[in-house]
Amino acid sequence: MKAVYTSRHRGHDVTHETFLGESIPANEVVARAESIRAALETDGGFELVGPTDHGRGPIEAVHDPGLVRFLEESWPAVERERIPRPALIADTYPSRPMFEGMSEAVLATRPEPDAIAGRAGWWGLDTANPIVAGTYDAARGAVDVALTTLDLVLAGERVAYGLCRPPGHHAARSMAGGYCFFNNAAIAAEAATRATGERVAILDLDFHHGNGTQQIFWRRGDVFYASLHGDPRRIYPFFLGHADETGEGDGAGENLNLPLPAGTGDEAYLEALQRPLDAIADRPGGLVVVSLGFDTYRDDPICDFALTTPVYHEIGRRVASLGRPLVVLQEGGYHLPTLGANAVAWLRGAAGRAGLAEP
Ligand SMILES: [Zn+2]
DSSP, X not given: OEEEOOGGGGGOOOOEEEETTEEXXXXXXXXXXXXXXXXXXXXXXXXXXXXXXOOSHHHXXXXXXXXXXXXXXXXXXXXXXXXXXXXXXXXXXXXXXXXXXXXXXXXXXXXXXXXXXXXXXHTBXXXXXXXXXXXXXXXXXXXXXXXXXHHHHHTTOSEEEEOOSSOOTTOBTTBBBTTBSSOHHHHXXXXXXXXHOSOEEEEEOSSSOOHHHHHHHTTOSSEEEEEEEXXXXXXXXXXXXXXXXXXXXXXXXXXXXXXXXXXXXXXXXXXXXXXXXXXXXXXXXXXXEEEEOOTTXXXXXXXXXXXXXXXXXXXXXXXXXXXXXXXXXXOOOOOHHHHHHHHHHHHHHHTTOXXXXXX
């Protein structure tokens, strides 16, 4: 199987994030992608290839050009404004009630702030998104990885894997957040609809709800989004991911959320997975973009499911049994000791290869 990787992700070298107001060691770190890369190389069944440059066009087909501009300008602005911080993390966000009573017309003319601290809030969801000198380049690299993975599948590969870092599924049209800057999966799905003229499905298997992907395709009838995730009543991103969010307009019925309880294990997960697989199989169209997270693993430090390594092989096998071309893109997963083994297990399953004994 071809796997797309670039070392550009190393530029997004963050050491800390904030959690409930405290600075804590970052979870979304360089070692994540490197441990997966090492495991793929050790396995021997993967051909690592570099991404090609796809420019800003496919990004701005999905994201507000203002978000792209902000991310490009953010670190130079931190330096220019002499902000004495190792990373840019906003602390003031435009919360919805701040604008209560204001008409859409007035709201639409509220200006983006000048100060970079204000701009970081304007374009952001939360404080889990530190920006450092190499963040913009790393985020652009992750998009190129996703689009190159799509290119491989469009050229005839049955399944290809993009080792995207930073991840993407929390990033909405006009918003970065939750370790995500550009929505790699959404950008690939949009490019796929344009390239093929066919409907595309996105299957989000990260532990968290992909609020950004849902937002981007909320009113779209040509992109079906399905997600299995920790119930937002207890889990980040808290405000979206409920079962009654099913899409609107042309997208009515094209959004499927399956919030799951704490402690969800292998059997319950496989049972829940059947519904999105059936929903994809029932729909016309070809390509499936998989937002693949391993934060569903039992020992993940920030999540509460209980999946084991062998079940990732079975999940990969079942997703591949759809018989659709698969663009598999990396999202979350924070238990470094098992990240590589879990990725190899999933991808071996998708490739129709045998699983390995649990590490
Ligand atoms: Zn996640």
